[in-house]
Amino acid sequence: MVLTGAVRMSITGYSRRRVLGATVAGVATTALSGCGLFDDEPAPPEQPDPLQPLLDEAVALAASYDRAVAAQPGLASRLTPLAEDHRTHAAEISRLIGKTPPSAGPSASPPVGAPAETIATLRSAEQAAQKSAVALCRAAPAERAALIGSIAASRATHAEALR
Amino acid sequence: MNPQLGAALAAEEAAIYAYGIIGVNLSTTGDVTEARTAEQAHRGRRDYLVGRLAQLQASSAPSPAGYQLPFEVTDRAGALKLAIHVEDGVAQAWRPVLPVTTGNDRATALAAMTEAAVRATRWRRLAAVSPVTLPFPGRP
Numbered sequence: 001m002v003l004t005g006a007v008r009m010s011i012t013g014y015s016r017r018r019v020l021g022a023t024v025a026g027v028a029t030t031a032l033s034g035c036g037l038f039d040d041e042p043a044p045p046e047q048p049d050p051l052q053p054l055l056d057e058a059v060a061l062a063a064s065y066d067r068a069v070a071a072q073p074g075l076a077s078r079l080t081p082l083a084e085d086h087r088t089h090a091a092e093i094s095r096l097i098g099k100t101p102p103s104a105g106p107s108a109s110p111p112v113g114a115p116a117e118t119i120a121t122l123r124s125a126e127q128a129a130q131k132s133a134v135a136l137c138r139a140a141p142a143e144r145a146a147l148i149g150s151i152a153a154s155r156a157t158h159a160e161a162l163r
Numbered sequence: 164m165n166p167q168l169g170a171a172l173a174a175e176e177a178a179i180y181a182y183g184i185i186g187v188n189l190s191t192t193g194d195v196t197e198a199r200t201a202e203q204a205h206r207g208r209r210d211y212l213v214g215r216l217a218q219l220q221a222s223s224a225p226s227p228a229g230y231q232l233p234f235e236v237t238d239r240a241g242a243l244k245l246a247i248h249v250e251d252g253v254a255q256a257w258r259p260v261l262p263v264t265t266g267n268d269r270a271t272a273l274a275a276m277t278e279a280a281v282r283a284t285r286w287r288r289l290a291a292v293s294p295v296t297l298p299f300p301g302r303p
Contacts, residue, residue, distance in 0.1 A: 081294035145261040
């Protein structure tokens, strides 16, 4: 017990520790109320939404198409619609999980040391992304299953389009 | 989930019918092989659904003897257009199965929807339709 054997404060009758503790608690409550939370529990660390990886993949895939088109403009007519699909997915997932869609523009620079994108690397990236979307769809609550399923199917059609 | 499975069955049966019309309007080996493979896939899904609905002791509506086509099909261009229409429609029929199922039933529905979407992309490429993909296959 925290307050065992505490010295009584002469005027208030509260122990010094209790007074100190109350003050600390008051400060903590004030700090939390700044976040709009008015209970005494500390805010749990924010868990990323299970769809965050799906969003990250969509953004990364769109950027890799942009890099491929920047390197080989002749591929633009074939690859740009696929990049647009991924941007549409990213916007939809962002809306669902309450995030601002990341704005990776066409000028997004490749990670340092990244190999050049080819049709083959794009295709295997789509296949990997389809697999992870399928796994997410299987685990998803009912209200998200249709959207994730469509995104998985779209990624499969992209892999087909790159054959 | 039974109404959604019933709707998917109706779509698969309509697709099997449509591929009969599509097939007679195609002539190159590539086109004909594509259509035959697709029709077989739809027969497989139809059989799965008939079996699953029987397991669930759900009755399904008998398939109609004939269908009203959305447009007249008299040549290759019409056949390819109908094939795209049919595959998009099958994907749309499977999508509502996803929220009402779990586990293997959902995985099967997703596979059926995805395969229809991939065939729609292949038909779009053969028909030189651009773009060849949709952002949300199965969404009406």
